[in-house]
Amino acid sequence: MxxxxxxxxxxxxxxxxxxxxxxxxxxxxxxxxxxxxxxxxxxxxxxxxxxxxxxxxxxxxxxxxxxxxxxxxxxxxxxxxxxxxxxxxxxxxxxxxxxxxxxxxxxxxxxxxxxxxxxxxxxxxxATHAWTQALQGTGIAVRDTRKTVPGLRILQKYAVRCGGGINHRMGLGDSALIKDNHIAATGSLAAAFTAVRSKFPELPVEVECDTLEQVAEAVNVGAELILLDNMAPDVVREAVAITRPAGIRTEASGGITLDSVAAYRDTGVDYIAVGALTHSNxxxxxxxxxx
Structure with missing residues (x-):
């Protein structure tokens, strides 16, 4: 063998x-x-x-x-x-x-x-399989994060796929994720997005948003995917109502558990990100x- x-x-x-x-x-x-x-x-x-x-x-x-x-x-x-x-x-x-x-x-x-x-x-x-079962029939996919055990990322992300989940970015260079610290450092969401798009025009760009106002701004600048960070289910529904007409996908993240995920099943979100799949399973x- x-x-x-x-x-x-x-x-x-x-x-x-x-x-x-x-x-x-x-x-x-x-x-x-x-x-x-x-x-x-x-x-x-x-x-x-x-x-x-x-x-x-x-x-x-x-x-x-x-x-x-x-x-x-x-x-x-x-x-x-x-x-x-x-x-x-x-x-x-x-x-x-x-x-x-x-x-x-x-x-x-x-x-x-x-x-x-x-x-x-x-x-x-x-753990991933439990999430895919909980989301079955909704059209929502569970995704991992970069919160992996050092040295085990490729293998852990492989295991997520075995459980029926979808991988987020593998590292820092295969896609861009504009987070709150990037926005703070550049002065605005629009400035951060423009800088990334200018320097790496071929990379997919996701923008993390904490408020509906940020969601609207991310839609206006042309984000391809918007991460809805720590938003309650009713706020996620409002965010999806903003993004869906523009054809922009959404990902809910932050504090969502198997016990609370049922409230997100009908929000229309495309993905749910779960760091616990790899950092504390x-x-x-x-x-x-x-x-």
């Missing part, structure tokens, strides 16, 4: 492999797996499964598999790895997602790194069971 395992993910294989290798190195920075090497003979063969302990939505199963495979390559052994569930699949408690057979030393050395990836990313996917409980 090679890095072609990642083909279904759309992730860059070289970059992802380097990330996994760094994670494995982190676990072995103080020496080899002392416990495993002391208790397990090099010739002992076994089978391990990654099993879900609770219902959820998966992301990172191929990444966990690659962590196992890279460890096997380093150990000079072969593993037979079978992916049983695909990223984006939902699982119930007790369902196996991956099976690997080979040297038990290798399996146990890679166990925590493999679980760290699939548990963290499946937590993101599971709970990992999915997955176990590594050795047969």
């Amino acid at each position: 090679t890095i072609s395992l990642l083909d279904s993910t759309g992730l860059d294989a070289v970059t992802t492999r380097a990330h996994i290798e760094a994670a494995l190195d982190e676990d072995l920075a103080w020496g080899p797996d002392a416990t495993t090497n002391a208790t397990i003979g090099a010739d002992i063969i076994g089978t391990a499964k990654i099993v879900s302990r609770e219902p959820g939505c998966l992301a990172g199963v191929p990444i966990a598999a690659l962590a196992l495979q890279i460890t096997a390559e380093r150990d000079g052994v072969d593993l037979d790895i079978e992916v049983l569930k695909n990223d984006g699949d939902t699982v119930d408690a007790g369902q196996p997602t991956l099976r690997a057979t080979g040297a038990v030393r290798t399996l146990l050395t890679a166990e925590r790194t493999a679980l760290n990836y699939v548990s963290q990313l499946s937590g993101v996917a599971t 709970r990992v999915l409980d997955l176990g590594f069971d050795l047969a």
Whole structure:
């Protein structure tokens, strides 16, 4: 098995492999797996499964598999790895997602790194899936933010896609987002927008608005997308009434939770931004069971 395992993910294989290798190195920075090497003979063969302990939505199963495979390559052994569930699949408690057979030393050395990836990313996917279910039938999509764990952005945003969400900008250079500090620094919303459009004419430009007056100004200057920051549902409806005739999309953001999202279902907003998808999600409980 090679890095072609990642083909279904759309992730860059070289970059992802380097990330996994760094994670494995982190676990072995103080020496080899002392416990495993002391208790397990090099010739002992076994089978391990990654099993879900609770219902959820998966992301990172191929990444966990690659962590196992890279460890096997380093150990000079072969593993037979079978992916049983695909990223984006939902699982119930007790369902196996991956099976690997080979040297038990290798399996146990890679166990925590493999679980760290699939548990963290499946937590993101599971949270995103809950939002997509809550917004089903509304035409509203849930989007992530740049509030990601440092070093994990590409993988976390991949997990959002696995859960049915949509990615916002990946970084600072693939689109522009004019926020309150940019407006304060340039003197006005119009001045900030004109400066961005002049210097980066090809980039999509989103404008953050706190008031309906700012929304009207953003429409007038030609914004393509308006972020409605910390607006109550009734104010969001008013904002959409301003933007929709101009064909401008809107995104509601700020303090919206699964408990409060029902109030936004009929506002007409296009997106709801949820930073919690990546900055404070709970990992999915997955176990590594050795047969």
